[in-house]
Amino acid sequence: MIGRIHGRRAFDRLARGGRRSHAGALWCTYAPDEHLVPLRVAFAIPRAVGSAVTRNRLRRRLRALLAEQTALASGALLVGAKPTAVELTFVQLRDNLRRLVTLVASSTALGTSS
């Protein structure tokens, strides 16, 4: 279950207070917030990735994969893709996203505990 990020102010807050992580062909910035109970997600897919069809398909696959993960349950997340993400199959994309999500979850847990 995921929601959407809405409004200029939410994106400014994400850009200031978010932590940026990279894994493979994907990257993301995550701002933890326990009041945002459904995870709010936005996507940044540049035009260099491909045509509108390719970018739409990549965004829909990422949205479907984020809906089935459970490591991140709250906060705001901006997911970006590099042009090499197009060449991944759906299974490879799933592994890539899982690596990214576990990386973000562990570093956030470390940051809040210390």
Added chain:
RNA sequence: UGAGUCGACCGGGUGGCCGCGGUCGACCGGGUUCGCCCGGACGAUCGAGGAAAGUCGGGACUCCACAGGACAGGGUGCUGGCGAGAGCCAGGUCGGGGUGACCUGACGGAUCAGUGCAACAGAGAGAGACCGCCGAUGGGCCGGGCAACCGGUCACAGGUGAGGGUGAAACGGUGUGGUAAGAGCGCACCAGCGUCCGGGGCGACCCGGGCGGCUCGGCAAACCCCAUCCGGAGCAAGGCCGAGCAGGAGGCGCGGGUGGUCCGCCCUUUCCCCGCCACCGGCGGGGACCCCUCCGGGUAGGCCGCACAGAUGGAUGGCCACCGGCCGCCGAGAGGCGACCACAGAAUCCCGCUUACAGGCCGACUCACCGU
């Protein structure tokens, strides 16, 4: 049977599991200025294209400007019909490609508005004479003759545009007569122009015939002229509501302000200006600050614009099975296995144009070969 041309259409289908966005209905929870708003679950229903693309023409719509007209700038340019002057369909003339079906390009004006361009070559690129031909007529010289005159020669005046050669293009072509040499100068045929008559067609135009002068070049996707059309910007247009800060007006007052030590805390009464009392100080007035109310403009933001798809970091997806195509491999065959699914994704809407596109299907037609 094979190859091909034109026109029209479709452009994967069915099912399962997990999901997404809008609208409507009714339910639950929270908030409420009682108009309603937010969130959740349920049911019903709708949810990408022929090009949604490029943004190349129009139009709707919105704002700005505007008495009327003109200039500048730009679009269009054969004829008829439809339509909204865009465009489409059919036809005409000229040119190019194909054996063919057919495809494709151009289309007002260069005599009777004017300007300009044509490198190089060539004598010359619109009117001129380099080489050349002639020198009839006029002239000079020589010879003959009594003379009129005749013959020769010069190439001075002059005539000529046939030939040479250049070029993409050289002021009709061929033949013949003619001449001093020549030339549409005359004639025959052909090409072109103008004009008249007859016939066909709504028309562009076509067919046939006669006459004329003999020829008056090319480029307007060069400037331009003529006819006709166009005000500018664009939904990020624009409209409504509207925090906070700043501005203006009014009111209230122990909230705030100032100082003592940076804060907590505590104390004092005024932080600034003016007037009165001889001064400390007191009294009065004003200002600053703070709080409240109101005002107009209007930012963030929200709503409308906005739709029988209608979002606003942007929904129509992910996975699987079968069928359908297509390719490769194995197999004598039936069949089996594996990989793949054209171009491409709405953001105000509509019409047109252009561009991209695997495969399938229908109709008409052409060519080649075979059979009857």
Added chain:
RNA sequence: GCCCUCUUAGCUCAGUCGGCAGAGCACAGCCAUGGUAAGGCUGGUGUCGUGGGUUCGAUUCCCACAGAGGGCU
């Protein structure tokens, strides 16, 4: 989404009444120096983004396409 601009040598750019494709830097060779740099001399350098069309002839004029860049919230 809407509206504009540009594309010429390896790089940055000129190039109008259509006929020559050019500058600066860079590159190569030579001179000079013991050697290098600077300097001097001599050069090469191009499908003028792609494809059609007009024209005798197109970087230039017309049309279509492609690729870069910019502005408007």
